Amino acid sequence: MKIGILTLAQETNYGGILQAFAMQKVLKSLGHTPYTVDRHRRRCYANFRANLIGFLHRVKLRYVNHKNVSVSWIPFMPDEVYRIISAKTRDFVRRNMSMTRECYFDELEAIDKEYMFDAYVVGSDQVWLPNYYRSSFLAHVDRPDVTKVTYAASCSKRSFLDVKGAKEGVKALAATFSGISVREDTLIQRMEKYLGRTPIHVLDPTMLLCPQDYLDVTENNVEAEPVVFCYILDESKKKDSVVSAVSSFVNLPSVSMRPPQTYIKGKIKDVNACVYPAIDDWIHNINRAKFVITDSFHGTVFAILFNKPFIAIANRERGLDRFLSLLRMFHLENRLLLDINKEDVQTILNSDIDYNVVNSILAERRTQSIEFLSSSLSK
Numbered sequence: 001m002k003i004g005i006l007t008l009a010q011e012t013n014y015g016g017i018l019q020a021f022a023m024q025k026v027l028k029s030l031g032h033t034p035y036t037v038d039r040h041r042r043r044c045y046a047n048f049r050a051n052l053i054g055f056l057h058r059v060k061l062r063y064v065n066h067k068n069v070s071v072s073w074i075p076f077m078p079d080e081v082y083r084i085i086s087a088k089t090r091d092f093v094r095r096n097m098s099m100t101r102e103c104y105f106d107e108l109e110a111i112d113k114e115y116m117f118d119a120y121v122v123g124s125d126q127v128w129l130p131n132y133y134r135s136s137f138l139a140h141v142d143r144p145d146v147t148k149v150t151y152a153a154s155c156s157k158r159s160f161l162d163v164k165g166a167k168e169g170v171k172a173l174a175a176t177f178s179g180i181s182v183r184e185d186t187l188i189q190r191m192e193k194y195l196g197r198t199p200i201h202v203l204d205p206t207m208l209l210c211p212q213d214y215l216d217v218t219e220n221n222v223e224a225e226p227v228v229f230c231y232i233l234d235e236s237k238k239k240d241s242v243v244s245a246v247s248s249f250v251n252l253p254s255v256s257m258r259p260p261q262t263y264i265k266g267k268i269k270d271v272n273a274c275v276y277p278a279i280d281d282w283i284h285n286i287n288r289a290k291f292v293i294t295d296s297f298h299g300t301v302f303a304i305l306f307n308k309p310f311i312a313i314a315n316r317e318r319g320l321d322r323f324l325s326l327l328r329m330f331h332l333e334n335r336l337l338l339d340i341n342k343e344d345v346q347t348i349l350n351s352d353i354d355y356n357v358v359n360s361i362l363a364e365r366r367t368q369s370i371e372f373l374s375s376s377l378s379k
Contacts, residue, residue, distance in 0.1 A: 001147070001377065003027055004100070004117035005036040006108075006135065008125050010093050011086045012276045014231075014257075015206070015298025018214070018283075019124050021097055022205040023151065025213065027121065030374055034121075037111055038099040043076035072266040085263055085274045092279040096217045109140040117146065119377055124152035124183055124205050126319075133160030137173035148176055149376040152183040152202050152369075156319040161194060171196045179376025181369075184325040202369040204301055204326075207362060211306050215287060218280035222288065228254040229289035231282070231299035232313075238340040239313060243293055245342070246311065249349050250290050257282050297322045304330060304362075307355045311348050314338045329365065330358045 005027075007020050020036050027034040045051040051073070058075060061067040069075075077085075093099065103111050120138055127136040127150075134140075138148055160166045174180060174195040181200040182188060192198045228247050232239055235258075247254045263274040283302075286292065292303040292310040300323060303310035312327065312335055314320055327333045334351060337344055 001032050001118040002115070003032050003034045003119045003121055003377075004112075004115060005034055006039075006120055006122045006138070007036065007127060008132070009040050010036065010038060010090070010097070010099070011040070011082065012089050014089070014279055014282050015296065015301070016125050017089060017093060017279060018298065018302075019152075019205040021092070021217075022207075022209050022213075023121065023124070024097055026205065026208050026370060026373065030370075030377070032119075032377070033098075035098045035100050035115065035117075037108065038102045039105055039108065039111075040079075040082075040102060042104050042106070043079065043082070044074065068262070068264060070265045070267065075265050077263055077265055081263065081271055084271050085259065085276060087275060088278040089276050092218075105135065108135050112141050112143070116143075119147035119149065121373070121377075122148070122150045122153065123181075124154065126154045126156060128153050128155035128159045130158055130160060130163045130166075133163065133166060133170070136160075137170060138176075139169075139173060147178055147377055147379065149373065150177055150180045150199075151373055152181055152204055153199075154183040154187070154322060161190075167194050170194055178379035179372060181372055184321050185328070186321045186325060200372050202372055203362075203365050204298075206298065206301055207305055208366055208369060211287065214283050218283050220280070220284050221278070222281050222284045224288060226252055226288055226290040227285070228252050228291045228293065229285045230254050230256045231292070231294040231296050232256065232258070233296050234315060234317065239293075239295065242311060242313065242337070242340060242345055245345050246291050246293055246349065252290050254293075255285060257285060297326065300326060304332070304358060307353075307359070309353060310335055311345070312336050313340065330361055332358070 005023055008016050010017050010020055024034045045054060055073055058069050058071055061069050062071050100111055100115060122136050160170055171194060180195060180197060181202040183204055185201045188199055188201060228250060230243050243254050257277050259274045259276050261268055261273040268274060286302050286306050289308050292308045294300055295313040295315040300312040312323055314323060314336055323336055327336055335348060
């Protein structure tokens, strides 16, 4: 079948891009022809009221909470700036993925008519956030006999349940899907009441592949020497102290994967200093790591997938449930650092991971997840 994959924008998010790549590879292995819908958000507010609310919120963040955010009236970076900072991450997409033409979120109906997909796979990632839910339940697809599957859907504390009037419409849309699955086990009970059915718990798409699947499609431009690899999304002095403790413990230097500067409209003059490093380098740094430190969900996923000792630093602002669900699955809850202190860091450093047990669980879950995807598409 010709399948459209509908997920979040494939721009600068390492985990988001790699899960979309993995979904394509799995669907191809099942005999299908997949395309990821190359959708992007329009970089503007919907109306004056939304603009004003956003502006006042950012002023509070900047001057009351001392956050490093833009206080420009229109804070969004232009498309041409995004193309510059995403050049290296988009290179992985260009080389390894089949995409539709680029489109904005409000062009999905036109994309459906243009590509005439036999089926859609929605997910993975946080496709059930309030801003995405209507397209994630394919409200724009009115053609009959289109097979619809949700794979490993996720959201933060906020979801379509927080949108006024959404609950009533979602159940009718969900009824048209042949299969609905979630990435976090906590979403099963949370969603079944409003979807009118019980979602299946499956693996994140990245875990449906093996490490070699990623290494085979990347160009290796990093050194071979082992390092402590740090993938920290929200930096802080406390997290820096964890990096220092681990580097000292294993007697290796640390390397990080972040742009030299974060683009903030009105403050950053040199856009080239904000370019995200290549996904290829990210994968090979994971591969050569002696130890991984991360506050990222997908950073944790790849540490497990590549069988690395790791510390996952709880990232409550970006959603704690997804860390807890992932680590519970593999009995690795003791690798999660909820509060940063020397004693807990040392406890993790002194504990080993039995990757024979982890890989056995992973193999079983992988089989179950692929079977869900295959059977849902055949209905």
